[in-house]
Amino acid sequence: MNSYIEKLFTSSQKPSRRILGLMSGTSLDGLDIALCHIRGYGKGTKVTIEQFVTVPYSASFQSAIRDVFAKRTVDLQEVTLLNGYVGECHGQMVTQALQQWQINHHDIDCIASHGQTIFHCPQEQHGLSQYGNGTLQIGDGDRLATITGIITFSDFRQKHIAAGGEGAPLAVYGDYLVFSSPEENRILLNMGGIANFTWLPASHSANEVFSTDVGPGNTIIDAFVCQQYGHLRFDKDGMLAAAGTVSPDLLNTLLQHEFFTYSVPKTTGPEVFNLDYLYQARLRSHTLSLSNEDVIATLTAFTAKGIAESLIQTLGSDMTATIYASGGGVHNPVLMKTIAEELPAKITLKNLSTLGIDPDAKEAMLFAILANETLGGSACFAGNDYQIPNTTMGKISLP
Numbered sequence: 001m002n003s004y005i006e007k008l009f010t011s012s013q014k015p016s017r018r019i020l021g022l023m024s025g026t027s028l029d030g031l032d033i034a035l036c037h038i039r040g041y042g043k044g045t046k047v048t049i050e051q052f053v054t055v056p057y058s059a060s061f062q063s064a065i066r067d068v069f070a071k072r073t074v075d076l077q078e079v080t081l082l083n084g085y086v087g088e089c090h091g092q093m094v095t096q097a098l099q100q101w102q103i104n105h106h107d108i109d110c111i112a113s114h115g116q117t118i119f120h121c122p123q124e125q126h127g128l129s130q131y132g133n134g135t136l137q138i139g140d141g142d143r144l145a146t147i148t149g150i151i152t153f154s155d156f157r158q159k160h161i162a163a164g165g166e167g168a169p170l171a172v173y174g175d176y177l178v179f180s181s182p183e184e185n186r187i188l189l190n191m192g193g194i195a196n197f198t199w200l201p202a203s204h205s206a207n208e209v210f211s212t213d214v215g216p217g218n219t220i221i222d223a224f225v226c227q228q229y230g231h232l233r234f235d236k237d238g239m240l241a242a243a244g245t246v247s248p249d250l251l252n253t254l255l256q257h258e259f260f261t262y263s264v265p266k267t268t269g270p271e272v273f274n275l276d277y278l279y280q281a282r283l284r285s286h287t288l289s290l291s292n293e294d295v296i297a298t299l300t301a302f303t304a305k306g307i308a309e310s311l312i313q314t315l316g317s318d319m320t321a322t323i324y325a326s327g328g329g330v331h332n333p334v335l336m337k338t339i340a341e342e343l344p345a346k347i348t349l350k351n352l353s354t355l356g357i358d359p360d361a362k363e364a365m366l367f368a369i370l371a372n373e374t375l376g377g378s379a380c381f382a383g384n385d386y387q388i389p390n391t392t393m394g395k396i397s398l399p
Contacts, residue, residue, distance in 0.1 A: 002398070004151055004398040004399060005398075007109075007151065008110075008151060008375070008396070011109040011110065011151075011375055012375045012376065012377070014109070015039060015040070016037060016038060016039040016040070017037075017038050017109040017110075017372060017375065018035065018036070018037055018038075018050070018107060018108050018109055019035075019036050019038055019108070019109055019110055019111070019112055019368040019371055019372055020033060020034070020035055020036075020094060020108055020110075020111045020112065020150070020368065021033075021034040021036055021112045021363075021364035021365050021366070021367040021368030021369075021371075022034075022090060022094070022111060022112065022113040022114060022364060022367065023114045023363040023364040023366075023367060024090075024114065024115070024116045024139070025117075025192040025193055025327075025363065026069075026070075026117060026192060026193025026194060026219055026269065026270055027192060027193050027218055027219070027222055027234070027328055028057060028062050028065055028066065028069070028116075029054070029056065029057065029233065029234075029328075030054045030055050030056040030057050031054065031055045031057070031090055031093050032052070032053075032054050032360065032361065032363065032364040033051075033052065033053050033054075033055065033093065033094060033097050033364060034049055034051070034052045034361045034364035034365045034368060035049070035050045035051040035052070035101070035103070035108075036048070036049055036050065036365055036368040036369075037049075037050050038368065038369065038372045040376075041372055041373055041375075041376030041377075041378045042177065042373070042376065042378040042380055043177060043380065045177040045178055045369060045372070047178055047365060047368075047369065049357065049358060049361050049365060051097070051101050051103075052358055052360070052361040052364070053097055053100075054360065055093040055096075055097065061089065064078075064082060064085075065082070065086075065116060065118070068082060068118050069118050069119075069270070070118070070119060070120075070269060070270040070271045070274060071119075072119075072271075079118070079138065082138055083138040083139065083140050084140050084143055086115070086116050086138050086139040086140070087138075087139045087140035087141065087142070087143030087144050087147075088143045088147060090113065090139055090144055091143055091144045091146070091147030091148050092147060094111065094144070094147075094148050094150075095147065095148055098148075105148055105149045105150050106149075108150050109151070109375070110150060110151040110152065110153055110371055110375070111144060111145070111148065111150050111151070111152040111153065111154075111371075112152075112153045112154075112156075112367040112368045112370060112371035112372075112394065113139060113141060113144055113152055113153065113154040113367070114137065114139075114154075114156065114363075114364075114367050115137035115138055115139035115141075115154055115155065116137060116138050116139050117135065117136070117137050117269070118136055118137070118138055119134075119135070119136045119269075119271060120134075120135045120136075120167065120168065120267065120268075120269040120271060121133070121134045121135065121271065122134070122166045122167075122266075122267050122268075123166075124262065124266070125268070125271065125272065132161065133161045133165070133166045133167055134161070134167075135157045135158075135161065135166075135167035135168065137155060137157060139154070140154075141153070141154030141155060141395060141396075141397035142397045144397065145397040145398060145399045146399055148399070149399045150399065151396065151397070151398060151399065152396070152397040153370075153371040153374060153393075153394030153395065153396055153397075154394060154395055154397060155394070155395045156170060156367065156370055156393040156394050157170065157393075158395075159391055159392070159393040159394070159395075160389055160391070160393055163389035163390075163391040164387065164389050165387075165388070165389045166265075166266075166267045167267070168196075168213065168267040169190075169196040169198070169211045169212065169213060169265075169267065170211075170366070170367075170370065170393070171188065171190060171196065171198055171211055171363070171366050172198045172209060172210065172211030172388060173366070173369065173370060173373065173380070173381075173388075174365070174366035174367075174369035174370065175188045175198040175200060175211065175366070176198070176200060176206065176209050176380065176381075177369060177373075177380065178369065179198075179200060179324070179355065180200045180204050180209075181200070181202065181204075182202055182203075182204055183202065184202055184320075184321070184322050185199075185200070185201050185202050185319065185320060185321035185322070186200040186202075186321065186322055186323075186324060187199060187200070187311065187315075187321050187322070187323040187324070187347075188200065188323075188324055188326070188352075189307065189323050189324065189325045189326070189327075190217075190325075190326050190327045190362065190363065191217040191218065191303070191307075191325060191326070191327040191328065191329025191330065191335070192217050192218065192327040192328060192329075192363070193216075193217055193218055193219035193222070193269075193270060194213055194215070194216060194217050194219060194268060194269055194270070194273075195213070195214050195215055195216065195217035195303060195306065195307050195327075195329070196211060196212060196213045196214060197211065197212065197214060197307070197310075197311065197323075198210070198211040199211070199314070199315065206380055206381050206382075206383075206384055207383060207384055207385045208385065209381075209384065209386070209388070210264060210265050210384075210385075210386035210388065211265060211388075212264040212265040212266055212267075212310070212314075213265075213266055213267045213268050214306055214307050214310035214311075215259065215260065215268065215273065215302075215303070215306035215307070215310070216273040216299075216302065216303055216306065217303060217327060217328070217329050218234065218303070218327075218328050218329055218332075219270045219273055219274070220273055220274065220275065220277070220278055220299050220302075221234065221235055221241075221296060221299045221300060221303070222234045222235075223270075223274060223275050224275065224278065224292075224295060224296060224299060225240065225296065227275060228292045229292075234328070235296055235300070235332065237331070237332065237333060238300065238332040238333050238334030238335060240292070240293050240296045240297075241293070241296045241297045241299075241300040241332070241334040241335070242297075242334050243293040243297075244291065244292075244293030244294040244295070244296055244297030244298070245293075245294050245297055246294075246297050246298050246301045247285070247287050247290055247294055247295075247297075247298045249285040249286070249287055250281060250282060250285045250287040250290065250295070250298045251298050251301055251302055251305070252285070253281040253282075253284050253285040254277075254278070254281045254298070254299075254302045255302065255305060255306070255309075257272070257273075257277075259272060260306065260309070260310070264310075264314050264386075265386055265388075278295075278299070282295075297334075300332070300334055300335050300338060301338055303329070303335060304335055304338035304339040304341075304342055305338075305342055307339055307342075308339055308342030308343050309342075311323075311343070311347065312343075312344065317344045318344070318346065319344075319346060319347065320346040320347070321346070321347050321348075322347075322348045322350060323343075323347060323348065323349045323350065324350055324351070324352045324354070324355060325339075325349060325350065325351055325352060325359065326351075326352040326357075326359035326360070326362040326363070327359065327360075327362070327363070328360075330351055330352070330359050336349065370392075370393050370394060371394055373392050373393075374392040374393060374394050377392070378392070379391055379392055
């Protein structure tokens, strides 16, 4: 038997596993690497994050990704070459992290790599009846496996689509297994480039659980800050938003996209909510003369209102629940304060850290859980009312 096939079999039989979760989001700021110790699988899953680091991307790496990111027309040679290059870079980052942590690669059961999304196009977005949902992540799993010497699971979203989903959000699987509580209704809110949430009722019923995108998180804010200030990549601590004033005209225009009328679950991306979307909204609302600070304040309010209104429309204004927030948005106090002000009194907003999980590590951890489920052979959403695909995910690459 091939030694790596044997290791896969052995890992699948173990009571616990050490899995490296890798996440690179639409903010393009770096690679999140979470070393997770995972015990059990399915509803018995218990996770401890042993180590976590975000390895920042160089300016040249970011520029190369942005050349092909969320654009319908790109250089196909560039996409082809970047697929391998991103995999190699991520492999080198993992190797360096393991060296810094003084951990031997033989002690890792597998890597769970999300890759780098460059285009996401659900059918509701592209409108082409002959095609279904589509998404594309680059960062070749074979390069990762070869460089690190570790069995690698990658390209998770394709199986989700093949099984009937939109390829996103995938957080619902790990959220349900790790964060469900019989003591309270929980909402797991992630604010990366795109904002999404998972509804976890106290009933712990898989039939009621769902996850959905709700609109932009940091994607337009970050893009506008980069465009206008050059040396800045995001609105650190919400200082620019705090210095501005929200424009009601621009805010109302931004909120008029048909995406906000779709029923949940739904997905979106920077292909929709981007600088061109902002520019067209400013044209229609006659707000091209706004200061940069006023635009950023309005974009921050746009993100907050999109999140709050989606929660209210979906769950009702009388629902009692606690929101646990993660992603880059939790570090923006203006955004967090604005969301809290938009929420009904019975919904409380907290940082995910109150549950003992680093909010920056959550998404990388969730992909480690997906790989663990594939190894354990579990699927937990049969008969779900929101048609969450009852499937395991991840292509397997051997070193």
